[in-house]
Amino acid sequence: MKKFEKVMGIFFICVLILALAGCSNQTPPATPPTNNPPATNPPAVQPSVPQTYDVEIKNFAFSQSTLTIKKGDTVKWTNNDGTSHTVVFDSSAIDSGTLTQGQSYSHTFNDAGTFAYHCGIHQAMKGTIIVE
Numbered sequence: 001m002k003k004f005e006k007v008m009g010i011f012f013i014c015v016l017i018l019a020l021a022g023c024s025n026q027t028p029p030a031t032p033p034t035n036n037p038p039a040t041n042p043p044a045v046q047p048s049v050p051q052t053y054d055v056e057i058k059n060f061a062f063s064q065s066t067l068t069i070k071k072g073d074t075v076k077w078t079n080n081d082g083t084s085h086t087v088v089f090d091s092s093a094i095d096s097g098t099l100t101q102g103q104s105y106s107h108t109f110n111d112a113g114t115f116a117y118h119c120g121i122h123q124a125m126k127g128t129i130i131v132e
Contacts (some may be wrong), residue, residue, distance in 0.1 A: 006117075017085070050105070052076055055127065057085050062127040069109060070132055076106040086120040095120065 035101045050072040056063035058080040067075065077087045079099040087096035087105050096105035098121075109115070119125035 048072075050074065050108075054078065056080050057125075060122055060125055062119075062125060065127045066130065067128070068130040068132065071110060071112055073131070074106050074108040075129055076104055078102075078104040085125065086122060087117055088120040090118065091115040108129065 025097075048070055051069070052074045053064075053067055053069055053076070055067065055077045057074055057077055059127070060081065060083075062077070069075065077096065077099070079085050079101055082101055084098045085109075086098055088094070094107060094117075094123050099105055109129060112131050114132065115129045117127050
């Protein structure tokens with residue numbers, strides 16, 4: 001009987017070793033493929049197309065007294081008033097000259113900054129162009 005118990009003990013140990021070895025040799029489940037497209041370069045940033053903004057001069061006022069634009073954009077002032085006006089920048093020599101009714105003046109802004117302006121004839125008329 002002791003021999004039988006010894007054989008059974010060895011047999012049980014072998015079965016246990018095989019069971020444990022079988023568990024450790026299992027390969028992990030395959031990772032499912034993703035449906036992500038291959039990486040691509042981001043699209044090139046297109047430069048902005050310069051815009052023209054209209055500012056109306058009417059009733060002794062600039063219609064958009066504060067206007068924010070991008071570098072390279074143009075602002076066009078049109079005098080729709082019955083009296084003459086000018087567009088004069090506070091910190092530079094930019095001056096439209098006298099604009100009578102129906103006349104326009106345009107300026108392209110190539111530098112970033114804040115540009116205050118006024119009417120040289122009617123000092124209370126003020127405006128600001130912010131260039132980003």
